[in-house]
Amino acid sequence: MAFNIIVLAKQVPDTRNVGKDAMKADGTVNRAALPAIFNPEDLNAMEQALGIKDRFPGSKITVLTMGPGRAAEILREGLFRGADDGVLLTDRAFAGADTLATSYALSMAIRKIGQFDIIVSGRQAIDGDTAQVGPQVAEKLGIPQITYAENIEKIENGEITVKRRLENGVEVVECPLPVVITVNGSARACRPRNAKLLLKYKHAKTVTERQVENIDYIDIYSSRPYLNLTEWSVDDVEADKVQCGLSGSPTKVKKIENVVFQAKESRQLTDDDVDIEELMKELIDNHTIG
Amino acid sequence: MNNLFVYLEIEEGIVADVSLELLTKGRSLAGQLDCKLEVIAAGSIADLEKIEEQVFPYGVDVLHLFKDDRLSPYTTLPHTSILAELFRKEQPQICLMGATIIGRDLGPRVSSLLGSGLTADCTSLEIGDHEDKKARKTYKDLLYQIRPAFGGNIVAWIINPDCRPQMATVREGVMKKEIFDPYYKGETIEHNVADYVKEEDFVVNIIDRHIEKSKVNIKNSPIIVSGGYGVGSKENFQLLYQLADVLGAEVGASRAAVDAGFSEHERQVGQTGITVRPKVYIACGISGQIQHIAGMQDSSIIISINNDPNAPINSIADYVITGEIEKVIPKMIKYYKKNSK
Numbered sequence A: 001m002a003f004n005i006i007v008l009a010k011q012v013p014d015t016r017n018v019g020k021d022a023m024k025a026d027g028t029v030n031r032a033a034l035p036a037i038f039n040p041e042d043l044n045a046m047e048q049a050l051g052i053k054d055r056f057p058g059s060k061i062t063v064l065t066m067g068p069g070r071a072a073e074i075l076r077e078g079l080f081r082g083a084d085d086g087v088l089l090t091d092r093a094f095a096g097a098d099t100l101a102t103s104y105a106l107s108m109a110i111r112k113i114g115q116f117d118i119i120v121s122g123r124q125a126i127d128g129d130t131a132q133v134g135p136q137v138a139e140k141l142g143i144p145q146i147t148y149a150e151n152i153e154k155i156e157n158g159e160i161t162v163k164r165r166l167e168n169g170v171e172v173v174e175c176p177l178p179v180v181i182t183v184n185g186s187a188r189a190c191r192p193r194n195a196k197l198l199l200k201y202k203h204a205k206t207v208t209e210r211q212v213e214n215i216d217y218i219d220i221y222s223s224r225p226y227l228n229l230t231e232w233s234v235d236d237v238e239a240d241k242v243q244c245g246l247s248g249s250p251t252k253v254k255k256i257e258n259v260v261f262q263a264k265e266s267r268q269l270t271d272d273d274v275d276i277e278e279l280m281k282e283l284i285d286n287h288t289i290g
Numbered sequence B: 001m002n003n004l005f006v007y008l009e010i011e012e013g014i015v016a017d018v019s020l021e022l023l024t025k026g027r028s029l030a031g032q033l034d035c036k037l038e039v040i041a042a043g044s045i046a047d048l049e050k051i052e053e054q055v056f057p058y059g060v061d062v063l064h065l066f067k068d069d070r071l072s073p074y075t076t077l078p079h080t081s082i083l084a085e086l087f088r089k090e091q092p093q094i095c096l097m098g099a100t101i102i103g104r105d106l107g108p109r110v111s112s113l114l115g116s117g118l119t120a121d122c123t124s125l126e127i128g129d130h131e132d133k134k135a136r137k138t139y140k141d142l143l144y145q146i147r148p149a150f151g152g153n154i155v156a157w158i159i160n161p162d163c164r165p166q167m168a169t170v171r172e173g174v175m176k177k178e179i180f181d182p183y184y185k186g187e188t189i190e191h192n193v194a195d196y197v198k199e200e201d202f203v204v205n206i207i208d209r210h211i212e213k214s215k216v217n218i219k220n221s222p223i224i225v226s227g228g229y230g231v232g233s234k235e236n237f238q239l240l241y242q243l244a245d246v247l248g249a250e251v252g253a254s255r256a257a258v259d260a261g262f263s264e265h266e267r268q269v270g271q272t273g274i275t276v277r278p279k280v281y282i283a284c285g286i287s288g289q290i291q292h293i294a295g296m297q298d299s300s301i302i303i304s305i306n307n308d309p310n311a312p313i314n315s316i317a318d319y320v321i322t323g324e325i326e327k328v329i330p331k332m333i334k335y336y337k338k339n340s341k
Helices: A040-055 A069-081 A099-113 A133-141 A195-201 A207-213 A273-285 B017-033 B051-058 B076-090 B103-114 B234-247 B255-259 B312-316 B325-340
Strands: A004-008 A011-013 A036-038 A060-066 A085-089 A118-122 A145-156 A159-166 A169-176 A179-183 A228-232 A252-258 A267-270 B004-007 B037-043 B062-067 B094-098 B118-122 B124-132 B137-149 B154-159 B166-170 B187-190 B205-211 B223-227 B250-253 B280-284 B301-306 B319-322
Touching (some): A004 A099, A004 A133, A069 A195, A069 A228, A133 B103, A145 A169, A159 A179, A207 A228, A273 B319, B004 B017, B017 B037, B037 B076, B118 B137, B137 B166, B223 B234, B234 B280, B301 B325
Parallel strands (some): A004 A060, A004 A118, A060 A085, A118 A179, A145 A179, B223 B280, B301 B319
Antiparallel strands (some): A011 A036, A159 A169, A169 B205, B137 B154
């Protein structure tokens, strides 16, 4: 038994480690100051896909990402870890998409890929934290979804068994294929890059990347077809432009505000015994603690 | 028609706090919009037995009941079909649900089916107008869905000008829950589940389920000792437990500390965790990313312990102790014990 698996992955700015220079003086985000990374929970999803491939040799993993040209980096990261193929969905028409327009575009690309048994993605991306794209893709494809997954336990007779992490417990569910599964950060971490695959796919590029970089060993792309990363536009996936990008997004951003917190006048203390004792006394005396 | 709907989460017959909090918010928004507050309860016959008495005091005008033993525990597809079909008939202008595992599973599926916009994890909801200058169109009484974005570094005001319902999820603890009128009586409508749900909706089977009452009760703890990435290790987090033990406090954590594996996710305070308003919040080695501050800024007294005198959290702290937590916490324990007798 072998399965066709699609991993939905996103390149995101690393919002977890926002330094002082990440915000510009006018309060807008300085994207250039934030490193672009593989969305962390998408890596957990990647690992679940690789786990299926381990158990069912011959299974095929395709990484699908939507984003600007540089998001092809995500596809290579996937190949370095054991994916078989990568597809970059990129077009100006996708710009400004909210989760619904994103899901539509991804679902059209998935339809074009055609064969799929299992679609996995991270529970949510750290730049938006919405957790909406997985379920919306499932709805667009008309197939069930299993969110907050922690482990794919088994696949048998066309049914997949998945353990989910709930707020205060776990749940094991069983569902027929095909299915969309979104993977929680509590799932096992993704294996590192494989040295052999790194060498094999180092030069894997999209058409656009090859044009820009003007690589002189261009003939490797005809002799080694696996180095050609697929790049699709709106037209390639036969998407309706109106349903993509800004025009396909029911939610609009009315305004963005910088976050300003009311600063207080703080009392400054050192870690000397005198200071700490005085503080504890004061808090006990005014019944704050104790 | 065009009322405000709240989806109720029910576990073992009890309506979840987050749903009741949304009823309080929903009641006030419905008042402003001069529309009705309607709620949806879908579950087993046993689960729905005592729903009316739980929700009517919050000012619910209409309770929609969907009784079927297959609807508890929650699975995605039948609940989606119920909401989608009910919304097609009732045409609500707003739908609110908890930003819980259920709400974040159901909300996007329903919004995709109806082609309506959904904003996740709102921290504030307001009613206001919107002028689209390009289209020369003015929208009256839209729902402003206000949420932190970009890892909490900015706050975005989201609107859905054209699509209905305007859908939003809100995390537990963000809104306050308040009885509206203990004698308030709304109307109950019991629907025929078969008119809404198809057989195929039950393809996902729950074969095992363990729910434990959470041992961690950060939300209602008057004192919280919370640690960040600066605590340095899981071992150092034990210091926080020692202090919490002495003070009768709960231990919280920042997202960075949870991501680093120093603490469990259920202790996470902040925009993507729990919103807390304790009497005392002791922030240990927490730099104070905006999304963390958003979840604890309403604490009455904030004490920051940090070796960086310029940590952002210090600006909202009442007391700033500059020093290493390994040194400061043992001293706090020592002098608390010495002076509390």
